[in-house]
Amino acid sequence: MGKTAGSVWENCLKFVEDNIQEQAFKTWFSPIRPIKLNENILTIQVPSKFFYEWLEEHYIKLLKIALQKELGKEAKLVYSIVMDQKYSGKDPYTVKIPSSNREKVQLQEIDAPMPIDSKKVKNPFIIPGLQKIKIDSQLNTSNNFNNFIEGETNRLARSAGKAVAKRPGGTSFNPLFIYGGVGLGKTHLAHAIGLEAKENHPDKTVLYVSTEKFTQQFIDAVQSNNRNDFIHFYQMIDILIIDDVQFLSGKKGTQEAFFHIFNHLHQKGNQIILTSDKPPVDIQDMEQRLISRFKWGLSADLQAPDYETRFAILKHKVEKDGIEIPEEVIDHIAKNIKSNVRELEGSLNSIIAQATLNKKEITLELTQKTLANFINNTRKEISIDYIQRLVSDYFKIPFDQIQSKTRKRDVVQARQLAMYFAKKYTKASLSSIGSQIGNRDHATVLHACKTVKNLSETDKVFRGYVEDLNRKISVE
Numbered sequence: 021m022g023k024t025a026g027s028v029w030e031n032c033l034k035f036v037e038d039n040i041q042e043q044a045f046k047t048w049f050s051p052i053r054p055i056k057l058n059e060n061i062l063t064i065q066v067p068s069k070f071f072y073e074w075l076e077e078h079y080i081k082l083l084k085i086a087l088q089k090e091l092g093k094e095a096k097l098v099y100s101i102v103m104d105q106k107y108s109g110k111d112p113y114t115v116k117i118p119s120s121n122r123e124k125v126q127l128q129e130i131d132a133p134m135p136i137d138s139k140k141v142k143n144p145f146i147i148p149g150l151q152k153i154k155i156d157s158q159l160n161t162s163n164n165f166n167n168f169i170e171g172e173t174n175r176l177a178r179s180a181g182k183a184v185a186k187r188p189g190g191t192s193f194n195p196l197f198i199y200g201g202v203g204l205g206k207t208h209l210a211h212a213i214g215l216e217a218k219e220n221h222p223d224k225t226v227l228y229v230s231t232e233k234f235t236q237q238f239i240d241a242v243q244s245n246n247r248n249d250f251i252h253f254y255q256m257i258d259i260l261i262i263d264d265v266q267f268l269s270g271k272k273g274t275q276e277a278f279f280h281i282f283n284h285l286h287q288k289g290n291q292i293i294l295t296s297d298k299p300p301v302d303i304q305d306m307e308q309r310l311i312s313r314f315k316w317g318l319s320a321d322l323q324a325p326d327y328e329t330r331f332a333i334l335k336h337k338v339e340k341d342g343i344e345i346p347e348e349v350i351d352h353i354a355k356n357i358k359s360n361v362r363e364l365e366g367s368l369n370s371i372i373a374q375a376t377l378n379k380k381e382i383t384l385e386l387t388q389k390t391l392a393n394f395i396n397n398t399r400k401e402i403s404i405d406y407i408q409r410l411v412s413d414y415f416k417i418p419f420d421q422i423q424s425k426t427r428k429r430d431v432v433q434a435r436q437l438a439m440y441f442a443k444k445y446t447k448a449s450l451s452s453i454g455s456q457i458g459n460r461d462h463a464t465v466l467h468a469c470k471t472v473k474n475l476s477e478t479d480k481v482f483r484g485y486v487e488d489l490n491r492k493i494s495v496e
């Protein structure tokens with residue numbers, strides 16, 4: 021009977037087994053599947069790129085001897101990476117991706133196996149048949165460095181991002197942890213780093229994913245028994261960008277999977293970029309081992325832009341869009357809209373819209389009027405009712421419980437927070453706040469405000485609640 025891929029590989033394994041430790045053999049050789057024999061060329065399937073690199077580094081000489089014993093001096097080896105451990109037997113060049121990723125990340129086709137041209141093969145043993153997996157990086161090209169305006173408040177994060185894009189994995193900024201409040205440019209910067217890294221290193225795989233999507237993919241993978249495939253997939257990425265990691269909070273399973281991915285990538289010197297709305301230590305319900313890893317590299321914050329940066333951002337935007345606006349208008353917006361860049365852009369857009377709709381010129385007067393409306397509109401929804409609903413939603417405590425007389429500890433705490441924020445964000449009097457939140461008197465409201473203040477100073481977890489809620493309310 022003629023030789024088959026199976027019989028050749030079986031004999032190779034016997035030889036390898038006699039020459040290495042049992043444990044190493046089990047780890048590195050048992051998962052390999054022989055898939056094709058074409059004259060003196062054997063194709064084997066390995067479960068990941070990492071796996072292939074390990075074989076190359078540690079066992080290639082042994083493999084060569086083993087294979088030459090079977091197929092003669094001209095023996096050659098081709099690797100095929102198949103994510104799904106169970107090789108389907110249909111098409112050796114198909115990289116199987118967990119269905120969750122296939123749909124959501126839109127992992128694309130792999131490179132077709134390179135034609136085997138022995139004259140071009142540099143390594144006389146290995147045929148360059150290793151498939152490279154192409155993935156869609158999910159990067160938004162409009163969020164690049166060219167239109168990310170530099171200023172005092174983002175300088176460190178921006179230059180760290182630039183350094184990472186130049187030498188991904190090669191700086192001590194691994195992971196690069198970018199944090200800051202809403203609308204301050206975390207996502208924009210993360211995309212910019214990814215885009216520039218891709219441009220500098222076209223051979224590297226870059227992937228941007230939001231934590232929400234990552235979590236959903238993980239849930240899908242678990243449900244379809246593809247947990248390992250999910251982890252292997254992410255372990256292949258050279259530059260992994262995960263946005264809003266604070267949303268991993270409380271998600272134990274996803275945190276665990278991410279821990280394995282993080283360790284693997286970090287160990288290999290692959291770059292990890294994370295964004296969050298708060299610094300690592302302030303993320304609640306996050307495994308300590310992850311928090312400590314987040315701090316391994318560089319944590320850089322983005323703060324609310326100062327006047328000069330706000331001015332420069334507005335100026336850049338109008339110039340880019342080819343809109344003529346007097347400098348005093350830009351100055352007026354930059355002086356009045358201070359909270360974040362999203363709001364800054366929003367206010368500029370409403371001024372442009374007003375002028376266009378009414379066929380008017382953009383003047384200081386029109387700007388003042390529009391801005392007054394804009395500020396009113398963005399603040400309009402902050403009513404006591406709105407605050408109560410937000411608090412009820414945040415703590416998952418039914419609205420009517422907050423309104424009730426119950427003295428249950430968590431409800432009391434939620435009620436006190438609602439009172440505190442009602443005092444902070446509305447013009448209502450203490451007694452009016454009390455009557456709208458559980459029909460209490462003004463002394464109760466006063467007591468609630470003091471309690472919240474005191475607890476924020478002494479209790480870190482509680483302070484986290486206050487900051488989270490504050491952020492949520494002030495965005496609206």
Ligand SMILES: Nc1ncnc2c1ncn2[C@@H]1O[C@H](COP(=O)(O)OP(=O)(O)OP(=O)(O)O)[C@@H](O)[C@H]1O
Binds near residue numbers: 167201203206207361
């Ligand atoms: N330095 C900057 N220069 C130019 N545009 C900026 C800058 N910072 C932020 N922006 C713009 O502001 C808007 C909000 O930024 P982005 O979405 O990146 O914020 P974020 O911090 O990720 O917010 P969130 O916490 O809501 O996710 C985007 O349109 C972004 O392009």
